Amino acid sequence: MKIGFIGLGKLGLDCAEVMAEKYTVHGYDIYPRTSELVKICDTAKEMIDNSDWIFIAVQTPHAEGYDGSVPSSHMEPRDFGHDAVKDAITMVNKHASKPKKIVLISTVLPGTTRRHFYSMLDSQHQFLYNPYLIAMGSVKWDFANPEMVMIGTETGDAGEMKDLINLYRPLMKNNPRYVTGTWDECESIKIFYNTFISAKVGLVNMIQDFALKIGNINVDVVTDALAQSTMRIMGPKYMTAGMGDSGACHPRDNIALRWLAKEYDIGYDMFDTIMGAREIQAKNLADFLVANANGKPIVIHGKAYKPDVPFCIGSYSTLIGFYIEEHGLSVTYLDPLADNPKDVVESIDEPSIILYAHNRYITYGYTGQYTKDSTFYCDIPKGSVIVDPWRRLPDLTDIEVIHYGNTRTK
Numbered sequence: 001m002k003i004g005f006i007g008l009g010k011l012g013l014d015c016a017e018v019m020a021e022k023y024t025v026h027g028y029d030i031y032p033r034t035s036e037l038v039k040i041c042d043t044a045k046e047m048i049d050n051s052d053w054i055f056i057a058v059q060t061p062h063a064e065g066y067d068g069s070v071p072s073s074h075m076e077p078r079d080f081g082h083d084a085v086k087d088a089i090t091m092v093n094k095h096a097s098k099p100k101k102i103v104l105i106s107t108v109l110p111g112t113t114r115r116h117f118y119s120m121l122d123s124q125h126q127f128l129y130n131p132y133l134i135a136m137g138s139v140k141w142d143f144a145n146p147e148m149v150m151i152g153t154e155t156g157d158a159g160e161m162k163d164l165i166n167l168y169r170p171l172m173k174n175n176p177r178y179v180t181g182t183w184d185e186c187e188s189i190k191i192f193y194n195t196f197i198s199a200k201v202g203l204v205n206m207i208q209d210f211a212l213k214i215g216n217i218n219v220d221v222v223t224d225a226l227a228q229s230t231m232r233i234m235g236p237k238y239m240t241a242g243m244g245d246s247g248a249c250h251p252r253d254n255i256a257l258r259w260l261a262k263e264y265d266i267g268y269d270m271f272d273t274i275m276g277a278r279e280i281q282a283k284n285l286a287d288f289l290v291a292n293a294n295g296k297p298i299v300i301h302g303k304a305y306k307p308d309v310p311f312c313i314g315s316y317s318t319l320i321g322f323y324i325e326e327h328g329l330s331v332t333y334l335d336p337l338a339d340n341p342k343d344v345v346e347s348i349d350e351p352s353i354i355l356y357a358h359n360r361y362i363t364y365g366y367t368g369q370y371t372k373d374s375t376f377y378c379d380i381p382k383g384s385v386i387v388d389p390w391r392r393l394p395d396l397t398d399i400e401v402i403h404y405g406n407t408r409t410k
């Protein structure tokens with residue numbers, strides 16, 4: 001198999017490297033990239049000449065302010081940007097002298113491939129839509145252990161997808177489901193998968209809000225019982241209340257889906273409700289920190305949207321920070337990796353109230369790598385108060401730990 005990649009960014013490079021363990025993979029990016037496994041090409045033509053398959057993994061960006069790291073539910077809904085995908089298709093048209101199999105893996109809203117991309121591509125090529133269910137921080141593991149592989153074509157004819165399924169089989173470690181459909185169906189599976197997760201996190205965090213208001217409720221007792229109710233509800237993933245849904249994909253996907261709901265005039269906007277709830281849940285947590293600060297500085301342990309990655313895009317920590325600042329208070333963040341250094345500090349030198357946003361076990365436990373996490377990015381001064389939204393931290397000497405969402409008195 002001769003494979004090519006256009007776009008070697010956060011998703012493309014890791015995926016190309018996994019494929020390069022079994023196949024010859026050439027890659028091209030407009031920015032200089034390096035890899036020991038992928039043959040990096042200086043020109044798009046070189047990559048295209050050396051490839052029968054061309055995976056497009058370029059960005060489909062949201063507009064400024066639409067990633068979920070600050071409130072956006074009051075703003076006009078908007079679609080993602082398509083320019084980079086169109087540039088990639090134009091490159092293929094220009095340089096491909098024989099038929100290629102083009103596989104778009106970038107995230108787009110339902111209907112986009114048919115409306116905007118297919119008519120652009122020279123008809124000699126095959127166009128497949130094949131989005132990934134991958135999260136940053138675990139791209140290679142997620143690639144080889146997906147819940148399913150989605151492959152879409154113009155008509156949904158399963159026969160047209162056999163070659164791509166055969167390409168994937170030797171790369172997969174968990175014998176996943178292969179789901180085939182039209183482009184539009186696969187665009188929908190990918191993006192509504194993310195909406196289910198956002199809604200699920202919104203629901204468990206709603207229970208957390210009620211636990212705080214009503215009292216005598218440990219949110220985990222409620223959500224654990226629901227998580228095991230596999231007859232009617234579903235599996236245990238994303239069933240721990242805590243920080244809200246975040247990152248480069250989920251919030252922005254829902255924010256963009258608000259645009260789609262309007263575009264197709266479906267008459268209601270569930271995405272706005274999910275994202276609006278996410279914002280109020282962040283505000284409730286911010287209000288809780290402010291109410292319990294008693295003059296102490298407020299610190300958020302973790303600024304990136306999750307531990308062990310630098311990305312502050314779509315961060316729930318900064319959304320909470322936004323609402324703390326609305327109280328006229330300042331907030332600082334502890335995070336050695338954060339790619340946005342604003343208000344990030346390396347240490348705390350006085351008793352503070354600290355939101356323990358990052359917990360590796362909660363984020364990466366499903367990979368089997370962590371059994372618990374109670375580590376800190378710096379020493380915590382005596383007399384501090386830690387608000388643990390995951391309710392996993394043990395009692396600490398001279399430091400008060402509040403398990404947010406557990407209002408049981410014993």
Ligand SMILES: NC(=O)c1ccc[n+]([C@@H]2O[C@H](COP(=O)([O-])OP(=O)(O)OC[C@H]3O[C@@H](n4cnc5c(N)ncnc54)[C@H](O)[C@@H]3O)[C@@H](O)[C@H]2O)c1
Nearest residue numbers: 007008009010011012029030058059060084087106107136
């Ligand atoms: N990052 C993830 O974990 C993830 C997971 C699932 C889906 N996605 C989706 O995958 C797509 C890519 O995401 P990403 O996070 O890798 O974005 P990214 O911005 O990190 O990477 C995109 C890369 O494409 C390159 N590029 C842009 N135009 C190009 C062109 N004409 N020719 C060659 N290279 C070009 C950019 O230089 C960049 O390196 C997006 O649609 C995203 O929503 C990402």
